[in-house]
Amino acid sequence: MPTWSHELPPSAKHNGFDLKRTPADRPLRAIVTSETFHVCFTHFWGGRTVPCERPDCEACANQSPARAHCYLSAMDPATRDHFLFECTAKAAVPFQDWLQTYKTLRGCLFQALRPKRRRNSPVEILCKPADLTKITLPLPPDVPLAMCVIWQLPGVAVQSDGALNSIPLTTVRSEVTDRMRFNPADCLPSAPKRNSNGSTP
Numbered sequence: 078m079p080t081w082s083h084e085l086p087p088s089a090k091h092n093g094f095d096l097k098r099t100p101a102d103r104p105l106r107a108i109v110t111s112e113t114f115h116v117c118f119t120h121f122w123g124g125r126t127v128p129c130e131r132p133d134c135e136a137c138a139n140q141s142p143a144r145a146h147c148y149l150s151a152m153d154p155a156t157r158d159h160f161l162f163e164c165t166a167k168a169a170v171p172f173q174d175w176l177q178t179y180k181t182l183r184g185c186l187f188q189a190l191r192p193k194r195r196r197n198s199p200v201e202i203l204c205k206p207a208d209l210t211k212i213t214l215p216l217p218p219d220v221p222l223a224m225c226v227i228w229q230l231p232g233v234a235v236q237s238d239g240a241l242n243s244i245p246l247t248t249v250r251s252e253v254t255d256r257m258r259f260n261p262a263d264c265l266p267s268a269p270k271r272n273s274n275g276s277t278p
């Protein structure tokens with residue numbers, strides 16, 4: 078017998094969130110869905126972006142520079158694609174200014190672009206209020222947890238307990254990631270599957 082329902086099947090795409098950065102050749106426009114952004118220091122290490130695990134960090138021990146990155150969730154109003162957005166702390170200053178005025182980033186329509194149109198060139202972000210009369214924003218994910226999926230860390234490996242200029246600061250607990258590294262079998266049942274492109278040049 079055929080089975081009918083009124084529910085569309087979940088998209089074939091993975092259940093996690095994609096991580097987007099500002100493209101070189103065109104602006105990225107989206108509406109922030111998270112209340113704020115999260116800051117985490119990262120390295121480009123082993124061919125991909127990984128969170129810094131200071132004070133016990135292999136990348137730091139090898140003199141790899143750590144850079145502060147800012148993460149938030151956002152929705153493309155044209156496609157309704159809900160994703161995680163990453164930019165440098167320097168590029169994120171307009172978000173911080175916005176927070177000081179409006180207290181929440183949710184509903185902030187932003188455009189991010191690279192004026193020099195080169196990969197990894199500086200990003201400029203412009204913010205303005207979104208017209209929310211015709212758009213319903215989805216509920217935001219837990220951004221540090223969603224980043225764990227992208228970084229292939231169990232959720233218990235991160236905690237948001239600090240703040241940088243009142244922005245939640247995510248730290249990585251190296252006792253957990255060490256356990257994964259040295260006893261990976263212990264962590265397998267809860268280890269999220271890699272489901273997005275976590276690498277950067």
Ligand SMILES: [Zn+2]
Nearest residue numbers: 129130134137
């Ligand atoms: Zn580090």
